[in-house]
Amino acid sequence: MADLLELLAPHLDPTQSHDVTTDKYLTRLSTLSLEALQTTEPPSLAQSSHSTLLSLQALSNRSHRAFVTSADNLSTLCTSVPQLTREAQQLRDAIPKLDEEAVGFSTKYSKITDNAALERRKKAMQLSRNVDRLSDILELPSLLSKAVSAASVNSGTGVSSTTYSSALDLHAHIKRLQTLYPESPLIHDVASQAEDAMKDMTSNLITGLRTQNLRLAAGIRTVGWLRRVAPDLDMIQSDGAVGTGEGALGAIFLVCRLAHLVSTLEALDPLRELADQETQRRLSGKDKSDTTAWSGGQQTDRYLKRYIEIFREQSFAIVSLYKNIFNSEQSESEFGISGLRGGDAPSKAKSKPAPSDDPLQRLPPALATFPMHLVQLLTDTMRSYLPNVRDRSSRESLLTQILYCAASLGRLGGDFGMILTELGGEEDTEDMAYEWEEVMRKHRALAGRLEQLTSRVPVN
Structure with missing residues (x-):
């Protein structure tokens, strides 16, 4: 094969003379007879070349956009890499200065307690962290009103008992919130709306005492609810x-x-x-x-x-x-x-005697x-x-x-x-x-x- 390579060296590209594919093909040629080299090898090479050309054409048709994009990126790669290096160096040089400014800002404003901007920022951050809880609290009056309305619609059924119990539990939860946060305007507004809903519930319960054929169980249950509501x-x-x-x-x-x-x-x-x-x-x-x-x-x-x-x-x-x-x-x-x-x-x-200092009986x-x-x-x-x-x-x-x-x-x-x-x-x-x-x-x-x-x- 070395002798064949020396004979063909003047006709080959110097950069591909030691290519692995070339070496494999020359090794294959050395195994062929003279008659095969003259009769079968040229058509085989022509067929392989034509197949390769068709494959390249199909690949170009399918992926020409990727080829164009890759060529464009490759053409700008020689300028983008040095630019990225320079910008990374500038960022690395600016980090110590940024750190010094952050430390100076923190040191300067941490000692100030009456800064309006910081207070607004703190409140906004706290509101952002508790937005889900506030949303749940704001929905309590509407849930309570819906429960009272549903109970009034289903009055006299087992559904009303469950709904009234749920409404009373919601009202008790709102009262606990009012006890925990007595100075909160939000809780105060929620409690005020809840009281309006409970007034409607009280009216519905009192109206329920006027129903026809009131049974003992229903009467006891209604009076018990009235004792909790009012x-x-x-x-x-x-x-x-x-x-x-x-x-x-x-x-x-x-x-x-x-x-x-x-x-x-x-x-x-x-x-x-x-x-x-x-x-x-x-x-x-x-x-x-x-x-x-x-x-x-x-x-x-x-x-x-x-x-x-x-x-x-x-x-x-x-x-x-x-x-x-x-x-x-x-x-x-x-x-x-x-x-x-x-x-x-x-x-x-007989009645309970009134105190001596009470002018009214x-x-x-x-x-x-x-x-x-x-x-x-x-x-x-x-x-x-x-x-x-x-x-x-x-x-x-x-x-x-x-x-x-x-x-x-x-x-x-x-x-x-x-x-x-x-x-x-x-x-x-x-x-x-x-x-x-x-x-x-x-x-x-x-x-x-x-x-x-x-x-x-x-x-x-």
Whole structure:
């Protein structure tokens, strides 16, 4: 191969005479015969050259952009490298000076405590670090309002219980933040918005006490929420209430249930209008003989029966719910009904003695005067419409129904049976007393027979 290389040296490029590829090809040529060199090698070289040319053309077509970019970068590389070296040297020379300036700035301003620019910078940096926490705090009022709204929409369901509990937890969290940061304007604004939401929740809960068919569990739950939402209501007059400890919540509960009772009785307005017509016809009569011309009070009888039925059911439910919710262990005198039996005001009801230096008497419990209002509501209605009913059996039926109503409320300490003797007007007071006496006699006789029958039943 050395002899072949010496023969071909004048025809080769001096820079590629010792190329590895050249050496491999010359080694291959030395192994070929003369006939192969003359016949097969030239076409093989031509084919290889053509293949290589096609490959180069395809590569140029695919990667011409990269070739152009590489050529441009390569052309500027000889100037970019020296420039980068100079700039790196300048940066290295400037670092000590920059360090000296930073140390001088820190030394100069670290001793100044009233610099406004530094204070603003510190506040901005602190705000940037706590932006997520502030965002969470700012969202608390909206979350609380949404919880209260959702609970009002789903009132009376299990969802409202969970939502009200969540709202109370959010409010408690806001109160803790207000305790931890009492001077923060942001926390103060958040707490103010939360209080507005809790006022709406209080209104919704009080409205919930006026719902129809209020159950004991729902009443206890609602009063418990009110005690957490508005603790001030639980503290008002708590020292004046005798053994109840319900504060103003007891009065609120009774007022709400009374409003529901009144709205339920107002549903009888169509019957009441018919009874009013009979009242007008009765009052327009010249004498008693004229009163026989009108119907005799059938519409009034229907109205009063339905009225007494609703009154009996609702009054018993109101007082029973009150006693169970507030756990009021009151004696009959504290209940304020003992005076009703004799027709007197409940001034003799026992109450907590007021201090000697207090010129005003403390208010009695809410339940002490509430039955009086209920009884007044019933007696006013009976006094207005009972004279319309002229049929004796109908009147006795109504009085018996009232007697059962009085006995029903009397199971809770509110028997008002003796007041019924005063239902009539001045002209028929004696007749009413006689009718009431007859009804009481029949009722006692029936009760005695029932007691005898009950006593004969053997107890296993």
